[in-house]
């Protein structure tokens with residue numbers, strides 16, 4: 056029998072791997088819908104109205120599903136100072152405080168997203184700012200679930216570091 | 230910050246305005262805010278944040294509901310996903326032309342109905358966003374259904390979108406900030422818009438064919454967060470309400486003066502090609518697009534009592 | 549205003565020192581400020597940003613341009629550009645240094661990121677230069693500095709972020725970056741010419757790559773393999789074909805925006821498509837695995853950028869409520885100092901912050917704060933974007949936090965970090981020169997945009 060923590064780390068890693076696929080699909084769909092709209096416009100001179108709205112919804116899916124995997128793989132950049140010179144105990148303490156802070160901050164975001172979703176559930180209105188009449192609940196639900204995975208990833212992060220693959224992505228900033 | 234109850238505390242409220250500082254809605258803000266400041270002897274003041282720097286219009290209602298902004302500017306089309314009762318007001322021709330001849334009773338009656346629709350927030354004042362609308366196009370005037378056929382036209386919201394569909398065009402929504410580039414690149418062929426926006430966004434450079442449609446639509450609302458507004462003493466609230474009503478009643482006149490200025494700028498633009506619809510053309514256009522508004526108004530009437538009231542008031546047949 | 553600002557910046561600095569990721573630290577600073585000292589601010593706005601602003605259409609350019617760069621860095625294109633540059637410049641003294649700088653500029657034309665540009669060119673050019681006896685300091689400095697062109701020459705994720713956060717036209721920003729990018733490239737080359745004699749006097753060997761044995765060292769054996777190995781074309785011919793295809797892609801992507809035939813989003817989509825086409829034709833990519841790896845990297849990088857953007861919008865909202873941009877603008881207006889002096893101060897502040905902050909965080913934190921001031925001084929927002937980005941570029945090669953420095957140390961571990969830092973410092977006057985030039989002649993950035 057695996058310990059609950061190992062099982063949790065395993066499942067979050069699986070979920071994040073799936074989220075990377077989902078986010079990739081969203082990017083490809085975004086790419087294709089924009090290309091198709093360019094082709095329709097210039098080749099068939101018959102522009103398509105839904106391309107914009109479709110790309111925007113894909114974008115939202117792409118962003119939210121990328122949050123947790125990016126955290127797991129160390130893509131979110133941080134300040135790197137020479138902390139290694141500090142005594143080991145202090146350094147360890149700093150890491151724990153930073154970890155707790157990260158988890159709490161993401162939980163606050165998750166909480167407000169959850170409230171927004173339940174409000175949408177009551178009103179059952181469509182997404183603002185789009186011409187397509189898209190109900191807001193599924194998208195808000197998806198965002199809230201992604202933030203939950205984001206929070207879980209932050210919580211389990213100290214136990215899911217396999218840093219060999221991850222260092223490269225952290226330098227992609229700019 | 231609030232002081233002891235019974236006195237009249239000094240309050241500063243944040244105002245989220247999606248238009249740039251030089252727009253006519255921003256001018257409208259300055260008018261009513263000055264009136265309120267004067268009426269309350271400077272105890273109630275407002276801090277404007279223009280050009281969507283506080284919240285974008287699509288999130289404005291949520292922002293005022295939970296107090297992210299104390300006061301927001303929002304147009305009917307951006308409220309229709311929350312309040313389907315007001316959706317029909319977005320449509321071109323929603324304002325019967327004769328209401329502007331005797332606006333005061335119309336304003337009071339409609340205000341009461343709007344207040345019962347937006348029950349969770351405070352309606353400060355409102356106005357018709359424009360009595361003049363334009364179709365701007367890259368290559369030709371949009372007049373009759375043939376001109377619209379197959380064109381991708383940027384619209385304000387879903388109801389104007391349905392009106393475009395009725396005319397044979399394909400509607401799409403684009404952020405006003407992207408309108409210029411979208412027209413320049415042909416991502417859209419044309420746009421429904423208002424004369425002042427046409428000028429402030431330099432749309433004429435990329436879509437010089439302007440069709441002038443004389444019909445009111447898409448009212449704008451100034452909404453306040455209830456808790457924020459209740460910080461103001463009862464006495465000052467009453468003084469403010471009276472000042473806001475005065476400004477509200479004169480808003481169409483003020484807008485039409487500013488629209489007139491915009492029209493002069495458009496007509497003096499050598500690149501622009503303006504076509505004002507004659508009566509017959511206007512009639513033809515309206516027979517295509519007014520049924521969309523009427524249909525939406527019927528939906529509103531079925532939805533709620535307030536919706537039924539609004540439908541009646543804006544049908545122009547109420548007394 | 550001051551109490552709120554101190555709380556916001558204090559919490560931000562504290563979280564950053566704890567090494568909380570920048571974006572999350574910004575969210576935390578915003579949340580704590582909202583809950584403690586600014587009663588008008590609602591934390592719930594964070595949920596609204598996710599729901600509304602994160603769906604802004606212009607955001608779609610971020611993943612698409614990132615994908616373009618991620619695909620191309622997995623091809624032989626970067627190597628080819630360097631080889632082509634070296635062939636053209638082989639008779640020039642210090643030719644490989646010039647080829648590295650030109651290679652960076654060339655790759656910058658199809659990549660939106662500076663560290664990616666520096667690492668892609670550096671991983672292949674620096675070993676070549678070391679093998680040919682170039683001093684490590686100059687070799688790494690040229691690539692570290694040249695790599696910063698990645699975010700000045702369009703496409704640029706930095707300019708996109710600046711455009712989104714300040715509501716400035718991304719298309720105009722891209723077009724405005726071209727000439728300053730080329731000028732900076734030229735200044736790097738001039739700097740190289742000026743410092744080369746100093747290194748010769750110190751008796752360090754600097755060859756001009758004219759001998760047979762040196763050109764032989766540029767064959768496929770010694771160039772680190774980026775492709776899966778098959779070479780159908782002789783490397784020289786392929787190098788020129790690659791160079792031309794990159795220029796063609798730049799022409800389509802940026803030319804399309806400049807000519808007003810496609811929107812920035814559409815050009816990003818065309819760029820990603822073009823990158824895939826180049827990858828499978830001249831780029832030496834044969835397996836789909838390369839593309840799927842590029843997609844995965846795109847997801848992770850985009851996740852990072854877009855979280856920073858959301859955090860930036862949240863902090864910008866709080867800073868706006870506090871009234872910082874307005875106060876700052878009226879404060880500087882009352883100073884009665886000449887506007888160029890104020891801009892120099894702003895430039896120095898940005899360069900100082902750039903020592904510690906990463907480029908994107910700098911843009912999302914500082915651009916909305918400073919823009920009203922700069923506009924009140926009478927400068928164009930697009931011009932400020934370019935000025936800002938050059939300051940950001942300096943930050944990328946300044947210790948302690950300099951992405952281009954880190955990335956070169958990582959891809960070529962035998963380099964000494966000290967050499968990379970001091971080598972980059974050689975090019976600092978070039979950056980300063982470009983900023984001064986922009987101050988004196990704003991048209992340098994603006995004339996192509998027609999603003």
Ligand code: NA
Nearest residue numbers: 656659698703
């Ligand atoms: Na670039």
Ligand code: NA
Nearest residue numbers: 902903943949
């Ligand atoms: Na730095």
